[in-house]
Amino acid sequence: MEYLVEMCGVSHKFDVMLYDDIAMRLKPTQSLAILGASGSGKSTILNHLSTLLPPQKGQINLAHLHDIYSLSEKQLLHLRQKILGIIFQTHYLFRGFNVMQNLQIAELIAHTQIDMEMLEEFGIAHTLKQQIGELSGGQQQRLSIARVLTKQPKILLADEPTGNLDKDTAMSIMSYLLSYVKKHEAALVLATHDKEIAELCTHIVLLENKTLNQIK
Numbered sequence: 215m216e217y218l219v220e221m222c223g224v225s226h227k228f229d230v231m232l233y234d235d236i237a238m239r240l241k242p243t244q245s246l247a248i249l250g251a252s253g254s255g256k257s258t259i260l261n262h263l264s265t266l267l268p269p270q271k272g273q274i275n276l277a278h279l280h281d282i283y284s285l286s287e288k289q290l291l292h293l294r295q296k297i298l299g300i301i302f303q304t305h306y307l308f309r310g311f312n313v314m315q316n317l318q319i320a321e322l323i324a325h326t327q328i329d330m331e332m333l334e335e336f337g338i339a340h341t342l343k344q345q346i347g348e349l350s351g352g353q354q355q356r357l358s359i360a361r362v363l364t365k366q367p368k369i370l371l372a373d374e375p376t377g378n379l380d381k382d383t384a385m386s387i388m389s390y391l392l393s394y395v396k397k398h399e400a401a402l403v404l405a406t407h408d409k410e411i412a413e414l415c416t417h418i419v420l421l422e423n424k425t426l427n428q429i430k
């Protein structure tokens with residue numbers, strides 16, 4: 215079966231070497247949690263995968279696109295708009311717009327439709343007409359995840375996606391993400407400090423001593 219996410223021979227350093235010759239591969243329906251101490255490089259790996267930061271060595275293939283840092287502008291745009299769903303710690307909601315308008319942006323970009331059932335599950339279906347500033351931090355977080363999923367991405371990249379949420383909400387958002395991954399034959403790469411959240415994924419790796427060790 216073809217891999218959706220494939221990273222090989224990746225090395226990167228800023229001031230110090232973060233990791234040397236690391237690799238990962240994910241097939242459709244698989245999910246991978248990256249655990250590791252603060253500063254070990256989890257977010258940096260997600261930045262490589264999300265087209266934002268070329269690694270100093272190595273190669274990344276996503277979906278049917280080989281070596282993402284050598285793609286044409288047109289292929290790169292296609293990758294960002296249709297294939298990747300990036301859920302990062304800081305959520306970029308448009309504050310001048312209401313909840314509905316924020317979701318419609320995703321519909322426009324990806325030519326998809328808002329999934330009202332998902333909004334019900336996320337507990338934000340009643341907020342559609344509210345301005346972003348009127349939402350709690352946790353509601354904004356759930357909205358930003360809902361907006362990413364509205365694009366129906368094939369590859370989800372999530373950096374502590376449930377960081378601001380209470381345990382119950384975090385677990386329910388995680389289980390929604392994982393059922394999305396199964397239903398859409400997508401793949402999820404998740405950076406987290408939370409072992410309980412990591413355990414929900416099909417695979418777990420630990421970033422330690424400049425290398426990725428598979429622990430599940």
Ligand SMILES: Nc1ncnc2c1ncn2[C@@H]1O[C@H](COP(=O)(O)OP(=O)(O)OP(=O)(O)O)[C@@H](O)[C@H]1O
Nearest residue numbers: 228229232250251252253254255256257258259405
């Ligand atoms: N753009 C950058 N320029 C220089 N150094 C950077 C840059 N981005 C990250 N670093 C450094 O690289 C290291 C890894 O950072 P990264 O954010 O990937 O860690 P992390 O594992 O995600 O940590 P946390 O668990 O705290 O989120 C840190 O020492 C950080 O200071």
Ligand SMILES: [Mg+2]
Nearest residue numbers: 256257373405
């Ligand atoms: Mg991080």
